[in-house]
Amino acid sequence: MLESFRGGKVARWFKGRSMWLLHFCTGCGAIELPPSMTSRYDLERFGIIPMASPRQADVLLITGYLSVKTLKRVITTYEQMLDPKYVIGFGSCTINGGMYWDSYATINKLDYYLPVDVYISGCMPAPDAIFAAFLELREKIEKGEANGYKLYKIHYERYKANQDKVFKNRGIIEGED
Amino acid sequence: MLFLYNIIIVPIIAILIGLLFLGIARKVTARIHRRYGPPVIQPYFDTLKLLTKEDNITHGVMYMLGPAIGIAGSLLTLFFIPIGKYALFSMHGDLILVLYLGVIGSLGMALGAGDSGNPNAAIGVSRGLSLMLSYEFPLVLAIVGVILKYNTTSISAIIQKQVTSGWWAIFVIPLSALVFDIALQGILGEKPFDIPIAPHEINSGPMVEYGGKYLGMLQIFASLHLFTELALFVDLFLGGGANIITFSLKMLVVFLLAIFINAIMPRFRMDQAFKFYWKWPAILGLISLIFVFI
């Protein structure tokens, strides 16, 4: 019974109304977060507040380009979070590499390495776009469509292979960097 | 039978009111920051969400027991504090008992956090215990003032004497009330004394490894803790309450004062907090004791 309640409609409704962010900032995207959290836009009215540790958070924001070294930290952080967890990709850098598409140090498509639930396009998305993304994520959660964390478990082999490939190519191997 | 009902109903009311107060605190803080703020029932959403999250980690038995011990300790304290006119257990000397029991909850949380093995949690626990050491001294001075003034150690008797004399203790011994209120700021962990859970320094301290239902239990523990401490203040200095509504209103007034200070203050360092507590409130408390003796 508990299991069915956990995934049920009521629980999903609560989850959509209380999304806790992880304060993990990469790239230039983080600069748009303070304006969306302070008085003019105020993310907190949707029940969205930043949390200090990955154990407490529900939403992982990838705010921009990811260097290979950061990717490793992001993956560790993502795996520390408790289910259900969601990922939002900020800006064109997470979608296709953006203006760093040919850089030797960054990854291009975040979706190869982590399951992304919602993307925000733009280089740099404004607070309005961030709000739109959060409301879309809330809708998805309520409908039960934000299943990235389940996909990560199902297709773990594929994600892991992709992650290993990029770490090996850059000479960063598990355990030493 | 009624007694058994009340053992279940009183904690539920306390949790609901405590969570509502946490919501009011967030809304008021947001308004002071000129933000719109979350809905006042946001803590209910948060707690229910946390309780329905899945848990795929553990850090040992004590880690899981910690929040339970915290809740148990707060419940035990709650049973001895009269709420409105109603006191579940009331006897001679329960004020001193409450002083001891009030520590159990925080100690349970400290035990659980210590088991999580995170260095930030360890720092948070040590800071929390030092903070406890700092505020307990003025707190005890304030309570001794009340005990001497009314010549009894039963909370119900103290309320009774305030009601019959027509003067609340806050007007009779204002200095003790002030000292208790300053100590309350530390007990509730509001700024400038939110040193143990400083999110920007040590990643929310003891809670750093807690997530999911354990964090939900800690949220419930926080609401119970808030309720008991505020109720103790209202009972000792504001003459209790005729029913649960006036009682909660009085608690809200005390709490709002703490929130206003919280919203505009920066944070003390640990040594500053310790020095502060053992200096000004302690001196005020001693002066108040002299007044009581005279």
Ligand code: SF4
């Ligand atoms: S999308 Fe633009 S703003 Fe965002 S990280 Fe990439 S370059 Fe920076």
